[in-house]
Amino acid sequence: EDQVTQSPEALRLQEGESSSLNCSYTVSGLRGLFWYRQDPGKGPEFLFTLYSAGEEKEKERLKATLTKKESFLHITAPKPEDSATYLCAVQVSGYALNFGKGTSLLVTP
Amino acid sequence: SQTIHQWPATLVQPVGSPLSLECTVEGTSNPNLYWYRQAAGRGLQLLFYSVGIGQISSEVPQNLSASRPQDRQFILSSKKLLLSDSGFYLCAWSVAGDAQFFGPGTRLTVL
Numbered sequence: 001e002d003q004v005t006q007s008p009e010a011l012r013l014q015e016g017e018s019s020s021l022n023c024s025y026t027v028s029g030l031r032g033l034f035w036y037r038q039d040p041g042k043g044p045e046f047l048f049t050l051y052s053a054g055e056e057k058e059k060e061r062l063k064a065t066l067t068k069k070e071s072f073l074h075i076t077a078p079k080p081e082d083s084a085t086y087l088c089a090v091q092v093s094g095y096a097l098n099f100g101k102g103t104s105l106l107v108t109p
Numbered sequence: 110s111q112t113i114h115q116w117p118a119t120l121v122q123p124v125g126s127p128l129s130l131e132c133t134v135e136g137t138s139n140p141n142l143y144w145y146r147q148a149a150g151r152g153l154q155l156l157f158y159s160v161g162i163g164q165i166s167s168e169v170p171q172n173l174s175a176s177r178p179q180d181r182q183f184i185l186s187s188k189k190l191l192l193s194d195s196g197f198y199l200c201a202w203s204v205a206g207d208a209q210f211f212g213p214g215t216r217l218t219v220l
Contacts, residue, residue: 041214042214045211049207087153091206094206095206
């Protein structure tokens with residue numbers, strides 16, 4: 001059965017303290033891996049799509065990377081406004097996305 | 110630019126009552142449309158998706174149904190709500206199999 005596991009479930013960082021979030025997946029035939037940011041009570045906001053191992057994407061303080069078994073979302077020098085839940089999803093076939101449960105990130109001043 | 114709307118934003122309904130949630134997309138033609146549910150402590154679960162008017166695919170058996178009466182309108186319905194239908198309902202759109210873009214969501218509480 002296809003699975004997406006995100007770790008850690010929760011992460012607390014000091015402002016400026018860089019770290020990484022992990023998304024591991026066990027799927028057959030990955031078509032794409034997606035990262036989203038979700039603020040409380042709102043819909044997920046699209047961040048990145050990664051299609052093949054070795055691919056990297058960057059946006060401001062965020063950098064997403066992909067290997068054959070996992071993806072990392074690196075956060076460099078985070079700010080309090082980066083606090084949110086970060087969701088990872090994989091697309092195997094058709095249009096459906098299989099989401100992980102997310103990592104809740106809190107960045108304190 | 111594309112915009113996606115959902116309403117209502119919040120809804121409190123008694124068990125056994127009907128449900129109708131609406132989603133509309135602006136700024137794109139012939140999008141794929143999706144309904145997800147997000148329950149507390151769980152990931153997003155795909156409920157339905159549509160690749161065109163009148164074309165609905167159901168991902169999980171449930172108490173809900175979906176319809177797409179117009180190109181950019183997607184409706185989620187139920188004839189009789191259950192307690193287990195409570196959750197955060199999200200509509201999303203995409204161009205074919207590309208990234209999906211989500212609406213603001215509807216918080217449904219069934220009492």
